[in-house]
Each structure stands twice: as C-alpha cells, then as structure tokens.
Amino acid sequence: MGSWKRSHYCGSVTADQLGQDVCVMGWVQRRRDHGGLIFIDLRDREGVLQLALDPDRDPAAHQKAEAVRNEFVVAVIGKVSPRPDGTVNPKMKTGEVEIEVRELKILNRSETPPFMLDEFTDVAENIRLKYRYLDLRRASVQSCLMLRHRVTRTVRAYLDENGFLDIETPVLTKSTPEGARDYLVPSRVNNGQFYALPQSPQLFKQLLMISGYDRYAQIVKCFRDEDLRADRQPEFTQIDCEMSFVDREDVMTIMEGMIARVFKETRAIELSLPMRRMTYAEALDKYGVDNPDLRFDLELVEITALVKSCGFKVFAEVAAGGGMVKALNVKGGAGFSRKELDEFTAFAAIYGAKGLAWVKMTAEGWQSPIAKFFKPEELSALEKALQAEEGDLLLFVADSAKVANESLGRLRQHLGQKLGLASKEKYSFSWVTDFPMLEWDEEEKRHVAVHHPFTAPLDEDVALLETDPGKARAKAYDLVLNGSEIGGGSIRIHDQAIQQKIFSLLGIGEEEAQEKFGFLLDALSYGAPPHGGIAFGLDRLTMILAGTDSIRDVIAFPKTQKATCLLSEAPGVVAEKQLQELGIRLRKPVNQGKRE
RNA sequence: GGGGCCGUAGUAGAGUCGGUUACAACGCCGGCCUGUCACGCCGGAGGUCGCGGGUUCAAGUCCCGUCGGCCCCGCCA
Numbered sequence: 094m095g096s097w098k099r100s101h102y103c104g105s106v107t108a109d110q111l112g113q114d115v116c117v118m119g120w121v122q123r124r125r126d127h128g129g130l131i132f133i134d135l136r137d138r139e140g141v142l143q144l145a146l147d148p149d150r151d152p153a154a155h156q157k158a159e160a161v162r163n164e165f166v167v168a169v170i171g172k173v174s175p176r177p178d179g180t181v182n183p184k185m186k187t188g189e190v191e192i193e194v195r196e197l198k199i200l201n202r203s204e205t206p207p208f209m210l211d212e213f214t215d216v217a218e219n220i221r222l223k224y225r226y227l228d229l230r231r232a233s234v235q236s237c238l239m240l241r242h243r244v245t246r247t248v249r250a251y252l253d254e255n256g257f258l259d260i261e262t263p264v265l266t267k268s269t270p271e272g273a274r275d276y277l278v279p280s281r282v283n284n285g286q287f288y289a290l291p292q293s294p295q296l297f298k299q300l301l302m303i304s305g306y307d308r309y310a311q312i313v314k315c316f317r318d319e320d321l322r323a324d325r326q327p328e329f330t331q332i333d334c335e336m337s338f339v340d341r342e343d344v345m346t347i348m349e350g351m352i353a354r355v356f357k358e359t360r361a362i363e364l365s366l367p368m369r370r371m372t373y374a375e376a377l378d379k380y381g382v383d384n385p386d387l388r389f390d391l392e393l394v395e396i397t398a399l400v401k402s403c404g405f406k407v408f409a410e411v412a413a414g415g416g417m418v419k420a421l422n423v424k425g426g427a428g429f430s431r432k433e434l435d436e437f438t439a440f441a442a443i444y445g446a447k448g449l450a451w452v453k454m455t456a457e458g459w460q461s462p463i464a465k466f467f468k469p470e471e472l473s474a475l476e477k478a479l480q481a482e483e484g485d486l487l488l489f490v491a492d493s494a495k496v497a498n499e500s501l502g503r504l505r506q507h508l509g510q511k512l513g514l515a516s517k518e519k520y521s522f523s524w525v526t527d528f529p530m531l532e533w534d535e536e537e538k539r540h541v542a543v544h545h546p547f548t549a550p551l552d553e554d555v556a557l558l559e560t561d562p563g564k565a566r567a568k569a570y571d572l573v574l575n576g577s578e579i580g581g582g583s584i585r586i587h588d589q590a591i592q593q594k595i596f597s598l599l600g601i602g603e604e605e606a607q608e609k610f611g612f613l614l615d616a617l618s619y620g621a622p623p624h625g626g627i628a629f630g631l632d633r634l635t636m637i638l639a640g641t642d643s644i645r646d647v648i649a650f651p652k653t654q655k656a657t658c659l660l661s662e663a664p665g666v667v668a669e670k671q672l673q674e675l676g677i678r679l680r681k682p683v684n685q686g687k688r689e
Numbered sequence: 690g691g692g693g694c695c696g697u698a699g700u701a702g703a704g705u706c707g708g709u710u711a712c713a714a715c716g717c718c719g720g721c722c723u724g725u726c727a728c729g730c731c732g733g734a735g736g737u738c739g740c741g742g743g744u745u746c747a748a749g750u751c752c753c754g755u756c757g758g759c760c761c762c763g764c765c766a
Contacts, residue, residue: 129722216701322765653758
C-alpha cells in the first residue's frame with residue numbers, strides 16, 4: 094500500500110463527497126473495458142463503487158487497469174465526480190458518483206474464482222462451502238453476518254443495561270446423562286477419561302446463581318452430537334441467561350423486552366408487548382404441536398366424542414379405544430386436486446398417520462370416499478362442529494393422540510405455507526407454558542424430562558410427583574416465533590429434596606446422581622436462591638430476521654448435513670502418536686478398506 | 690438406522706425412445722470498441738457425463754452398488 098491510507102469504504106462514497114479526493118481499496122467486482130474508457134466496479138463490505146479510468150486523463154492508471162481481473166485487490170486515489178447526464182445508476186447506492194482515478198495500485202492478483210461472485214449466479218452449496226472465503230465476499234452472505242452482528246450487539250447492550258453479568262463457563266466439562274449425545278474430548282493427562290463439550294452451560298449458570306451473581310448472561314457456543322437439519326448445526330450459539338429471585342413472569346417479561354429491542358434495532362419492527370401466552374395443553378389442542386405457527390388460524394378441532402358411535406368404523410373404533418380423532422377445516426380448500434390430497438396423505442404418513450380422510454363440501458353435500466358411512470345427523474353434527482361451508486375441505490386423522498395431533502398439526506403448517514398464509518413479513522410470537530415435567534419413553538421404559546432434570550414443577554403439581562408424575566406440569570416456557578422454537582427455559586429446582594425426587598422419577602439412582610451431578614446437589618444444599626433462566630437460539634433467531642430457510646446462511650463456516658466442514662475438511666484422521674498420548678486405540682483402522 | 694430429490698466444461702443448465710463429433714448460456718483466453726454498469730461485437734480454448742460394475746453391437750441415457758450435496762423421519766432434556 095506504500096503510504097496510501099484508505100479514506101472511505103467503497104459503499105460509503107456518495108454525492109456528499111463530490112469534488113473530494115478519496116482513497117478506496119477493495120476487490121474488483123467487474124471490469125468493463127470500452128477500448129478507451131475502462132470502468133471498474135470496486136467492492137468492499139459496505140458496497141460497490143464505480144471507478145472510471147480515462148486514457149486521455151491518466152494514461153498510466155488506465156494502462157495498469159488493462160491488466161486488472163476479477164477479484165484483484167486494488168487501491169485507487171481519485172476525485173469523486175458526478176456521473177455525466179443520463180449515466181446515473183439508480184440501482185446503486187453510490188450510483189450518482191464515480192471516481193476519476195488518478196492513481197491505481199494492484200495490491201494483489203487473484204486466480205479466476207471458481208464461480209461468479211455476483212448476485213445473479215446460483216451456485217451449488219457444496220461448491221460455496223468449499224470456497225466459503227469467496228462465498229462470504231458476496232453481499233447477500235455478508236448482509237446475513239452483519240445482521241447477526243447487530244443482533245448480538247443489541248442483545249449484549251440490553252442485557253448489560255438490565256444488570257446481567259457476562260461470565261464465561263468451561264468448554265471442557267463433564268459428560269452428564271440425559272439430553273443429547275455429547276461430543277467427547279479425550280484427556281491426555283488423565284488417560285482413559287474424557288471431557289464433554291457443553292450441550293449448554295446449564296449447571297454452571299445455576300452454580301453462578303448459588304454463588305450470588307444474581308443475573309448472568311453469555312452468548313456461548315453449545316455442542317450436540319445429533320443429526321443435522323436445515324435449522325440445526327452440531328455447534329450452535331445460545332443467548333444463555335439465568336436470574337435469581339424471579340418467577341416465570343419476571344423471566345418472560347425481561348426476555349420479551351430483549352427480543353423486542355432486537356427487532357426494533359435490527360429490522361425497525363415494533364413488537365407489541367406483552368407477547369401472547371398459551372399453555373402447552375392449548376397449543377396441542379388447537380394446533381397439534383408445541384411450537385405452533387400463529388401467523389394463521391386454521392385450528393384443529395377434536396371430534397373424538399362426536400364420532401364415538403358413528404357409522405364410520407375407523408373413527409368409531411379409534412374413539413372408543415382411547416385414541417383421538419381430530420379434524421382440520423381448510424376454508425375454501427375444496428378445489429384441491431386428487432393428486433394434492435394424495436400428497437397431503439403422504440405428508441401425514443411421515444408422522445405416523447395411517448390414513449387421512451377428506452371431505453369436499455360441495456353444493457351437493459359431502460364429496461368424499463367416507464360420506465356413505467355417516468348418517469345425515471352425524472354429517473350435520475360434524476359440519477356444525479367444524480363450521481363447514483360449501484367450498485371447504487375437511488381433513489381427518491384418527492389415531493393415538495400423539496399421532497393425530499402431530500400429523501394434523503404438521504399438515505396444518507404445511508397447508509399454511511402452501512396457501513400463502515405464512516408471510517415472511519409477519520412475526521407472530523407466543524410463549525408456550527405449563528409443559529409436562531415428564532414424558533414416558535417407550536424405548537427405555539422410563540420417564541424422561543421434557544425440558545431438563547432441573548426444571549421445577551408447578552407448586553400446585555408437586556403432590557402429583559408422588560401420585561401421578563406423568564400429570565405434573567413444569568415451570569417451563571418456550572418462546573415460539575412463526576412455528577419455530579427460538580428459546581426455552583424454566584424456573585429451576587432450588588430444593589435438594591425435590592431435585593432428588595426428580596432424579597429418582599427419571600430412574601437416576603442415588604449413586605449415579607451423586608456421581609454425575611453431585612456437585613450440583615451439594616451446591617443446592619448451601620443456600621441456593623430461587624432462580625430460573627432461559628436460552629435463545631441465536632442462529633435460529635437470526636435466520637428468521639434474515640428471512641432465510643437455512644441455518645448455514647447465518648453461520649460463517651457451517652457444517653454439512655454429515656457434520657463435515659468442506660473448507661477445512663474436518664473432521665480428519667490424526668497421527669498415531671497423538672492417539673498413543675491419549676491412550677486411544679481405534680477399534681477399526683481408518684483409511685483401509687471400505688466402511689461397513 | 691430409514692424415506693425422498695440431485696450429481697453433465699470453471700459455474701448453472703438442456704440432452705427426447707439407448708444410436709454420428711455431448712449442446713447453447715455465463716465465466717475464461719485473444720482481438721475490436723471512449724459512458725458502461727449482469728456493457729457490446731468477432732474469434733478461441735475448455736468434458737474421467739461423481740466413481741465402480743453390469744446389460745447391450747452400442748450407455749450421459751437402462752440396472753446394481755458406492756461416494757458426495759440437500760430436504761425429511763428417527764434423534765435433538
């Protein structure tokens with residue numbers, strides 16, 4: 094660069110600087126060579142600026158520009174000039190001006206990039222990820238990461254203003270039962286033993302409350318060794334908070350204030366507070382899922398009682414046998430084709446539904462394969478329950494409560510998308526509360542924690558832990574935005590006896606509890622304050638703010654669905670010597686033969 | 690562990706019923722061009738049709754396997 098100092102970002106040069114000399118540095122987006130005049134679009138993170146090189150005015154600079162190619166790194170000094178009449182480009186932020194280049198330096202050359210870094214070329218994601226450092230130069234990708242920066246900046250400011258202390262917690266920690274599969278790190282100093290990377294800093298933030306820090310918050314990486322999805326990465330970032338001497342309302346109030354601030358400062362969107370609250374039971378009843386998309390209504394209706402003794406055996410038997418029959422009235426949906434109905438059936442089947450019954454409400458009455466099984470009064474009872482009118486499509490699932498709710502609930506979401514009811518411009522929040530404490534795990538033949546083992550029961554449900562633990566509800570809350578769980582937390586157990594009771598209900602014996610969580614149990618016995626907290630998925634929140642469907646779009650260096658990094662080629666094999674130091678011998682040699 | 694979609698020059702695609710030398714676009718290289726902005730015009734180079742096997746006189750195309758990317762179920766307290 095010599096003595097040159099950059100004076101402006103490319104994207105920040107506008108008519109305000111007319112007549113000034115500026116020095117800009119950046120990457121060549123494109124060169125347009127007119128034989129005489131050469132134009133260069135120079136790009137940096139703030140935008141693109143047109144450089145004009147005139148052979149009559151500055152022959153030396155023009156000649157250097159002949160050799161410039163895409164993605165060369167270039168510095169220029171020149172005067173900010175108005176573009177001649179008729180050549181203003183209204184599509185560009187800097188389109189009223191250009192730089193009359195007086196001096197040009199090529200700071201570095203570039204190979205021809207493997208793909209065009211413009212906004213017009215769609216590139217396969219595996220290519221983008223392999224050359225992520227080039228992909229990250231693109232304005233659309235940069236805007237996601239800059240948005241993410243504004244989110245974290247706003248969160249940190251809000252939490253600081255509200256008295257939260259940012260305290261770091263260990264990354265090398267201890268594997269605990271329950272929850273997701275751990276990522277393990279072998280210990281060299283203690284051969285045969287392993288650290289686990291945290292699934293969340295849960296225990297440490299509770300310990301900090303016991304230590305009197307009162308309000309803790311951290312934007313922190315968490316690790317879960319489970320399969321990936323469009324909105325799930327093995328390492329992801331939480332906005333992790335914990336507070337002492339609070340109840341559920343305190344936590345929800347302060348946290349919805351944080352979310353509102355984020356929406357205001359990053360997207361200039363005013364949210365109305367307080368946010369809606371609904372119980373888990375209501376969510377399941379009306380929407381079939383615990384993370385309902387409330388941008389549209391399309392509520393489920395339970396008709397189990399109505400069809401208990403109806404003429405349609407499939408419904409009647411499920412209803413009589415302790416199952417559940419639920420229906421969805423798709424207003425104006427009678428126009429769906431047979432093919433689309435088959436598609437809906439296949440969709441419901443993904444979630445275990447053995448069938449999807451449908452009825453088209455026509456001028457002639459029910460058009461449906463199952464119409465013939467119902468008596469006239471049964472038809473009218475169903476129509477009334479579903480408020481069915483001509484032109485509607487009724488969809489039914491009869492199954493276990495779990496399957497009926499989930500399949501029809503997911504179908505509801507699918508239909509909302511398909512019918513264009515789920516606008517990306519709309520943001521519908523709700524807290525979902527009163528989750529069950531426990532859930533029966535058929536595979537393991539035991540109860541598992543719905544939230545986590547440190548979640549406190551509702552005061553009025555404590556007695557149920559003895560008599561009917563499956564019915565006990567938790568002081569837990571999730572924040573749901575547009576059908577996506579963006580955060581969740583709970584008031585914690587601060588009483589050692591109740592904590593031990595929960596462990597025993599989870600089938601965690603006293604010895605195991607002592608071994609795995611002994612330090613927490615001990616801590617609880619030394620004056621633990623009532624406390625609770627929450628964690629938000631920063632990646633998911635940013636995804637929604639950015640309007641993208643992939644979590645990879647808001648992570649600089651994301652992993653593929655097989656949890657590999659195409660850029661660094663992680664994970665990789667390690668030297669035998671490294672394994673020896675760790676006392677590890679592989680069961681199967683790698684790099685030999687085929688995988689089984 | 691399972692279901693689905695995809696893989697063809699550097700990039701993103703077309704390629705019919707299995708049949709001559711695998712096509713045009715963008716990019717790249719060379720030439721021309723003094724107001725373009727996804728500049729334009731002329732010319733050129735560029736291919737292990739993901740990989741392996743099979744069927745066939747003949748495979749980008751059909752079959753089997755495999756690798757990779759994506760979406761989903763399971764899993765994710």
